[in-house]
Amino acid sequence: MTAPHALQLHLEPVLAGLPDFARRVVAATLESLRSSSMALAVAQDRQQVFAAMEALNRHGARWVESFASHLDQAVREAMDDRAAARGRSIGRLRVDELTLVDERQAEEDIETSRTVMQIEELAEWELREVQAYMAALRGETTIRREANPLRPEVYARALSHSSRVLPLDTAPRMLLLRTAGSEMGRLLREAYASLCRGLEQKGVEPLSFRAVPTPASPAPARDPFGQVLGKLRAAAPAGAPAVPGGLEARLAELNRRIAPDSLPVPLDAPHVTVPNVLQQLQAPAAGAAPTSPDPELVSLLSKLFDQILADPRLLPPVRSVLGRLQVSVLRVALQDPTLLTEQQHPTWLLLDRIASHCAGYADVKDERLSGFLAFVEQLVGRVAAQDKPDATLYRRALQEVNDYIDAKAREAIERSRAAVEKLQRIERAEQLRSVLRQQMRQWQGPPISQSLRDFLFGPWVDVLVEAMSRYGEDGQETSELLHTVDELLWSLQPMRNAEDRARLRALLPLMTERLQRGLDLIGMPTEQRAAVLAELRAMHTKHMREPAPEDLTPEQLVQRLREEEDSGPLWFDSGEDVDRSVLPTVPIGLMSHPETEAGRLAREAWQSRLVPGTWYLMFVQGRWVTAQLTWVSDNKQFFLFSSQQVGHSHSMTRRALERLLREGLVTVLEDRSLLQRAADSMLQDLDGPR
Incomplete structure (x- = not known):
């Protein structure tokens, strides 16, 4: 029996039992609300509970039906997650596809994430066992969270989406989701345990967990790449660079081993071994005299490229492109001493720029990734072919990469022009309403009618x-x-x-x-x-x-x-939060104290990183996605992201971004650059036990 058929066969009882599971969750939620309503002393809390209870009493059957339907669809899709991921493509953005993540959606995502965490805490061991069984049924050799079609986020998303059939305002609906999430976690724990017992009785052997040793981590260096440059600088030959006889011929030979005709590496290649040719330079060719310019310098550069070529965050073709520059970087080191003293040397910046631009791509069929790599492979081929590379050469190459990225960004924005203009109109409207509110607050006349x-x-x-769109703001x-x-x-x-x-x-x-x-x-x-x-x-x-x-x-x-x-007051509170400032992504701890000086400085630092092209990891529409910021409105009230997992572009209001940030649901994808990561690993190897 093939793995997909085995998975389908053993999960059919689960799918058949989803309607009953939905009924049990709704019934337990209603009972929990009834019990909690008696203990609430705050009138507003009681009103929200009563509103949720009334909605369940009147429309509970609709919620059960919707919940069961969403669950069935979500589990079936999760059963074929790899095929779905391979088939997903990024098309042109249409205005009707633009998903606006506002404060309400952010609150819903926050509750969904809390539900996931509740389930993981309540059913930690049962969930681990289910993951092991699902990996076995899929015929996999490793245990992946995403391979489990019954994972908590699948249930949490279905719960959140199905609750929209209830006629509830935001506050009581969030209360309902919070209560239902807790009850669903308890019931899922029982369901997970029952499923595992059933699979065991049927003779299914779960995949064993492999112990993954955690490497000893010394105290993090403040500037690991700076330390690596110091070691390289110390290892560099003193005085004017001297190139030993025969070195150029040896370098040319090594360069040919990673020639452009070996590229591109297939995007979906599972494992690609890129040779570290600098290692071969440390040993003389058969029957030839030593040609290494300095053994320690070559050894350190070789170790640095070891880490780069083994970086698990890099896709195989990106490793190949960067590995093509090994000999060229060594040539720069021999001719340009500033490479070993400046972290902002164009050579290092080019490596980081290529890696960071590719960091967020997961869909190997994404045309944006393949197009960028095709461009970079040609560029790297020209750079690697130069026998006397220097900072100027790399600076020009870096500029070409930046120009390419900027041009593609402009094309993307132009394709999304209708959506961007729509967001600009929304932002202008909010600005105008803010001005009107200020005018109304200063109003000294009689109350104005609601109409x-x-x-x-x-x-x-x-x-x-x-008028602003047609005739301009001025x-x-x-x-x-x-x-x-x-x-x-x-x-x-x-x-x-x-x-x-x-x-x-x-x-x-x-x-x-x-x-x-x-x-x-x-x-x-x-x-x-x-x-x-x-x-x-x-x-x-x-x-x-x-x-x-x-x-x-x-x-x-x-x-x-x-x-x-x-007639009442002239102005009333609309319920909107006070617009204190633009609050971009900042550390969660500082966000807990937004009025402190440290919090203000942290917000400003993170605001500077909210620039188009930056990749983020964020919890959107009930799932973690990798998204690239593609556009920011003039007043930083709207942010347009493009994410492969969600399937289309979406925008986010500033307040929604702030809410996700406070809950730890958005962060910069690359907290450290490629070179910083490589330097960290290299220093651990050098300083570790020998």
Whole structure:
């Protein structure tokens, strides 16, 4: 029996039991909510619990059906995860594909991650055993978390997605997910144990766990690559570089062994051994005199390339490309002493740039990766062919790589132009609403009706955004429509004297014409605009006829104050968080103290790394994905990412990014560069037991 058939056969009972599992989770959740509601002393918490309970009582059957359906689909997809990964492709972004991760989605992702952690804590040993059985059923030789189609995140995502059928606001739905996640973890522990017993009775042998020794890690060096450069510098020949006789011929011979015609290495090659030719340079060729320029220098460079060519984060073709530069780097070291003193030498920067740009690619069929490698292979071939390479050569090569990456980034943004423009419009709208809120806070007139408030913050903001898109932010038409807001707010307050009333009469025709012109831009339906204009006309008529405040009798003044008091405050809290600053990715510990100086400095440091091209590891839509930042809005309110695992590009609001950050759900993919990693490993080998 083949592995896929064995997996399918043994998991069919699990799939058949998913509806019952869903019913048990929902029933346990409802019981837990009933028990907790009696112990809650805070009214707001009780209201959220009661809202969740009411939704379950009325729509529990719908949730069970949706949960079971999502679970069945998710488990079946996870059973064929490798085929799905191979078949996934990155297409052009369409506007309707753009996923906006806002604060609500971030909160949902946070709850999903907490559910995963709860399950892992409650069912740690049972989950390990299930993973061993799943690896055996797949016919694999190692135990992989992703090979388990019943892994916690599969259940957690299904739970989160299915809960959307319940008519709940964000707060009670998050409470519901938190409660349901805990109950599901307990039930999954029982289900995992039962599955393992069943597989054991059927004679399935679980794959054994292999003990992976943890290397002794000395205290991390502050600057490991700097220490490696120091060792190289100490090993370099003193005075003017001297090239021993016969060395150039030997270098040319070694270079031919890794010639360009051996590239490219197939992207899906499982194991590719790239020869470290510098090791061969340490021993003389048969019957020839020693030709090594300095044994220790060559030995250290050879050890550095050993670590680079063994770096598990590099895809096989990337190792091949970088390995092609071994002889060239040695030639630079012999002719350019600055290579051994400057970490920012163009040679090191080129190696790091190539590696970091490829770091986030996991789909070997991604056209962006294959295109970049094809370009780099040609470039590296030209560099390696130079018999006297220097900093200038590598600086030009680095510039070519950067130019290529920038050009591809511009092409990607152009393909996503509609999505970027959509995000820009959203950002402009938020900026305009912020300005309007500030104006409204300073408003000294009587309360504005909710309908007019909705008009200002809705359709009229859309008018201004459309004007900015058509005529530019500084265009005359845009300026006139922006000024209309000031005129409108002024016209809604009582006129203090005859001069004000006369000014209002003169202003109304022009203001009405501008309002009509603006609403034409967004095509507002006739009935809706007629209702708004009628309300404005009624208020303007009232203000022009009633006496000014100084003409009112004491009784009229008292009545006016009572009316204003009864109508409620002018401005109300919309429930939005205070916009303190742009809060990019920072260490979680510092985010716990956002008002401290250390927290501020950390946020600024991380903000500087939020630049297009950087790869991130983040928890999005219920799963960990590797995503590349491709675009940042002018005010850093929106970030556009491209991720292979999710399958299409998605954007994230600043606040959503902040929320994920606080929970440790987003981090820079490469905390250390290629050379830093290689230096760390090299120093451990050099300083370890001999």
